[in-house]
Each structure stands twice: as C-alpha cells, then as structure tokens.
Amino acid sequence: MNAKTISISLLLCALTMIQYANGLYFYVAHKEIKCFKDELLRNSEIQAHVTVVDNEIKTYMKNNPTEGIYFTLEDPENKVVLTKLAKSDELITHKSNISGEFKLCLLITEQTYLKHDVKQVKVILKYSNEYYKLNTSNADYIQVSKKEIEKQIQYQSAATQGQFMPITRRVDKIDKVIDDIIAHQDYEREREQEYKQKLESLSGSFFNLISVQIILVIGVAAYSVINLRKFFVKKHIF
Structure with a gap:
C-alpha cells in the first residue's frame, strides 16, 4: 500500500468521523424497536430527533402523513408520557416532572420498508437532556x-x-x-x-x-x- 492510498483512506475515515460526530448512528430493522435511556432531573427538558440517512426514504416520510418514526417516552415509573409520529429531523421535546431514568423508544413504520424493499434503515439519533442541548441551525428548533x-x-x-x-x-x-x-x-x-x-x-x-x-x-x-x-x-x- 503506497502513501497515496494511505492518505485517501485516512481522509475517508476523517470525513466519516466528522459526519457522525454529533450523533449516534445505527440501523433499524423491519419491526424492530430501538430504545435508549437517559438520566433526567426534575423540571428539566429532554430533546431528541432522528435523521434518516437515505434521502429517498426521508422524502417518502415527508410526503406521507401516516409514515415516519413512532416515538414513545417512558418515565422512571414505566408510564408512557409521550407518544408521537414524527418525521426525519423533527425535534421531540418533553419536560420531566420527576427525576430518574427515562427511556426513549423508536419504531419506523412498516410501509417504509415495504415501499423501498429494504430490511434496514440507517438513522442518526441525537438524544440528550437540557445540559447538553442539541445543536441545530433549523429555526423551527429554536425556542x-x-x-x-x-x-x-x-x-x-x-x-x-x-x-x-x-x-x-x-x-x-x-x-x-x-x-x-x-x-x-x-x-x-x-x-x-x-x-x-x-x-x-x-x-x-x-x-x-x-x-x-x-x-x-x-x-x-x-x-x-x-x-x-x-x-x-x-x-x-x-
């Protein structure tokens, strides 16, 4: 392997790290529910949004009101405090009334997989509490x-x-x-x-x-x- 090939490889790795440095990326399989946990203080706000990497799937979700990502949020007492069908890059917020560990789960609608004949969808998740606010340039997210x-x-x-x-x-x-x-x-x-x-x-x-x-x-x-x-x-x- 010559120096030019090594340089190109390092450059690609750096670009990949920069692309996903601000979020957790993973694959969501058909009918698979992904859950994540975060510790919250009382009267603090939690924020989350998911970005679908595939632009075709993202556009499909945007143009179909019944398609997207189902979000559910459970409080430390295992009570569902939030349920919402959101689109890619749509911000989800919730203010906690109690302290403890909150669980956020997401599920992509079934027709999304069937329409595009895919078994997995690659997404990027940003999920944090009020001490680590999500950074975004979209004016809709600014409150x-x-x-x-x-x-x-x-x-x-x-x-x-x-x-x-x-x-x-x-x-x-x-x-x-x-x-x-x-x-x-x-x-x-x-x-x-x-x-x-x-x-x-x-x-x-x-x-x-x-x-x-x-x-x-x-x-x-x-x-x-x-x-x-x-x-x-x-x-x-x-």
Missing part, C-alpha cells in the same frame, strides 16, 4: 421564551448597551451555572433521601424478623418445658 425576548428589547433600547452587554451576558451565564448546580444538588438530595428511606425500611424489617424469631424461640422453649413437666408428673417424678 425563545417571552422573558428572553423582553431582555433583547431592553438591551437594544439601552443607551449603554455596548458597555453593559458583556457583563450582562456573563451574569446570565453565571446564573445558568448556579441553577444547574442547584438542580444537581436537589437531585442528589432526593437520591440520598430515597436511600435513607430504603435503609430505614430494611433495618425495620430486619428488627421485626429478629423479634419474631426471639418470640418463636421463647414460645418453643416454654412449650417444651410445659410438656416435659407434664411428662415427669405422669411418671411420678415430682
């Missing part, structure tokens, strides 16, 4: 709150915008970091409290078990003494 819009208007109308804008941005960034730290601390406190409750419950159960065993031993001993006494009385030993 700006009313509060943020009001801030932007205030900044634009302020006479000292050029002086205070860097400070304001830094303060906002610090506030966001502090909020994230507080959220993580609350989550850890909840887990610690759950652990303490389980430990106390286990200790109580262990104590009850020992108490029952002691009572049984005392009962058996008393029963044995009474029976022996009756036996000796019958034998005129006493």
Whole structure:
C-alpha cells in the first residue's frame, strides 16, 4: 500500500468521523424497536430527533402523513408520557416532572420498508437532556421564551448597551451555572433521601424478623418445658 492510498483512506475515515460526530448512528430493522435511556432531573427538558440517512426514504416520510418514526417516552415509573409520529429531523421535546431514568423508544413504520424493499434503515439519533442541548441551525428548533425576548428589547433600547452587554451576558451565564448546580444538588438530595428511606425500611424489617424469631424461640422453649413437666408428673417424678 503506497502513501497515496494511505492518505485517501485516512481522509475517508476523517470525513466519516466528522459526519457522525454529533450523533449516534445505527440501523433499524423491519419491526424492530430501538430504545435508549437517559438520566433526567426534575423540571428539566429532554430533546431528541432522528435523521434518516437515505434521502429517498426521508422524502417518502415527508410526503406521507401516516409514515415516519413512532416515538414513545417512558418515565422512571414505566408510564408512557409521550407518544408521537414524527418525521426525519423533527425535534421531540418533553419536560420531566420527576427525576430518574427515562427511556426513549423508536419504531419506523412498516410501509417504509415495504415501499423501498429494504430490511434496514440507517438513522442518526441525537438524544440528550437540557445540559447538553442539541445543536441545530433549523429555526423551527429554536425556542425563545417571552422573558428572553423582553431582555433583547431592553438591551437594544439601552443607551449603554455596548458597555453593559458583556457583563450582562456573563451574569446570565453565571446564573445558568448556579441553577444547574442547584438542580444537581436537589437531585442528589432526593437520591440520598430515597436511600435513607430504603435503609430505614430494611433495618425495620430486619428488627421485626429478629423479634419474631426471639418470640418463636421463647414460645418453643416454654412449650417444651410445659410438656416435659407434664411428662415427669405422669411418671411420678415430682
């Protein structure tokens, strides 16, 4: 293998890594359900979207309202909190009410395979919580709150915008970091409290078990003494 061939191979590998660096790519077989899990804090937002690599299949899904990707999201209590038929690159969002492990499952509609006579469909998944927001340039994915819009208007109308804008941005960034730290601390406190409750419950159960065993031993001993006494009385030993 000469130097030119090696260079071409390395270039192809680099291009492949760049293409899929921002997402997990895999194949979904006919009638196969793929599931993924992520740890969420309470009152945090989860985001996910799937990109179909095959442009022909992607166009077919877009032009057919009943075809696409079925999404289901289960909370830590195994309750389905979200079901949706989405298209390729369509963003799926959900705000969690409880902390714990959420499970996202996806299934591609059957007609997609039959129409294109394929056994597998190659897709790219981006799935994350609010601390790792999905990066996308599509304007449909950008959600700006009313509060943020009001801030932007205030900044634009302020006479000292050029002086205070860097400070304001830094303060906002610090506030966001502090909020994230507080959220993580609350989550850890909840887990610690759950652990303490389980430990106390286990200790109580262990104590009850020992108490029952002691009572049984005392009962058996008393029963044995009474029976022996009756036996000796019958034998005129006493």
